[in-house]
Amino acid sequence: MILAWLSIEDFRNHRSTVVSFDRGRTLVVGPNGHGKTNLLEAVAMLTGAGSFRGANAETLVRAGSQRAYTRAEVRRRGRPSLVEMEIAVGGRSRAQVNGRRVRTLRDLADIVTAVVFCPGDLTITAGGPSMRRALADEVLASTDREFRAVRADLERILRQRNNLLKQVGRRPDGDALNTLDVWDDQFAATGEIVARQRAALAGALAPAAQETYRRLAGTDARLELSYVTSWAGDSLAAALECSRSGDLRRGTTSVGPHRDELEIALDGLPARTHSSQGEQRSIALSLRLAQHRYVADCLGTAPIVLLDDMFSELDEDRARRLVDCLPDAQTVLTSATGHVPDGIDFGSRVEIRDGTAVSGAVRDGAGADGRA
Known part of the structure; x- marks a missing residue:
């Protein structure tokens, strides 16, 4: 997977920026707050996964504008594709590949894959369960179109079930109970598929995460991953039946x-409660590196690596070990100081100031025409 160039317009603080990238490593430098991370975020948006900073459209679109545009040429197994996205304030964002509209933004994962390493990844280890579920779903969605469809169905069914629980309250009539039976059947079927795939992923990621953690931390500590369901026994359907009265009382699916x-x-x-911050950060890095290896193995092409000022968060030993663990893939990394550890050789350097590429590999005219 190679990102040839990126054009962004009215994205965050970038009015109009066009940058080309080295096939190996591109270093993006500039003072904090001037738009380095925004550039990486625009690249990551083209995977269809949304903002890795959790931003909504109103935040992504430059103040005073109604729409932002990202446009890029990517090459997957040597085949070039033009990927375009329009992000609209108060409306629905849309995207197209080679001039053809994609059905959902998440389908961009079939064209663009990237793994983002950022300081916020500490929450993978230290945060709540939703952060780790999100990681699992991110990995699976980037490699499996069917999982994306099932996951979307699960979210829709869960919304409908919760809405019904809230509406009928503690005294549902016969029609409401019949409708709840329908939602329970659908939720159990899709939910067990999602749970099985997440559990299989945990087993697949564990060996690579263990190996990488030992290299990053320089210890023989044992890192383990396991997927634990919220229901006892083998059947989600039976668990939903048992929890129905409580769910009706609370108005939500438990x-x-x-x-x-x-x-x-x-x-x-448990790493969340018993590991130091340094250990938690190494665990998060290990999971990201395991994610990259898993996706590359599944797709037969290495995802782009996006490193957002990661080395400033690490001590010298961990930074050196991370360099040794980085995959052989196109990499874009940011640095406020321009300093990177020994072993990081970059083919091009881009300087960002006030949302503009003031020096570096700028491809004039790229992305000047066309809209998603």
């Missing part, structure tokens, strides 16, 4: 994949 946990343990102890 069991299902939306309550599951991807548990991370270090030497047998």
Whole structure:
């Protein structure tokens, strides 16, 4: 997977920026707050996964504008594709590939894949279960179109079930109970598919995460991943039946994949509560590196690596070890100081100031025409 060039317009603080990238490593420099991370965020948006900073359209579109545009040429297994996205304030964002509209933004994952390493990744280890579920779903969605469809169905069914629970309250009539039976059947079927795939992913990621953690941390500590469902026994359908009265009382669904946990343990102890911040950061990095290896193996092409000022968060030893663990893939990394550890050789350098590429590999005219 190679990103040839990127054009962004009215995205965050970038009025109009066009940058081309080295096939190896591109270093993006500039003072904090001038738009380095915004550039990486625009690249990541083209995977269809949304903002890795959790931003909505109103935040992504430059103040005073109604729409932002991102446009890029990517080459996957040597085949070029033009990917375009329009992000609208108060409206629905849309995208197209080679001039043809994609059905959903998430389908861009079939064209563009990237793995983002950012300081916020610490929440993968230290945050709540939703952060680890999101990681699992991100990995699966980037490699499996069918999973994306099932996951979307699960979200829709869960919304409908919760809405019904809120509407009928503690005294549902016969029609409401019949409707609830329908939603329960659908939720159980899709929920068990999602849970099985997440559990299989945990097993697939664990060996690579363990190996990488030992290299990053320089220890023989044992890193373990396990997927734990929120229901006892083998059947989500039976769990939904048992929890129905409580769900009606509370007006929400208490069991299902939306309550599951991807548990991370270090030497047998929960990493979230028993690991130091340095250990938690190394665990998060290990999971991202395992993610990259898994996606590359599934797709037969290495995802783009986006490193957002990661080395400033690490001590010298961990920074050196991370350099040794980086995959052989196109990499775009940011640095406020321009300093990177030994071993990071970059083919091009781009300087960002006030939302503009003031020096570096700028491809004049790229992305000047066309809209998503």
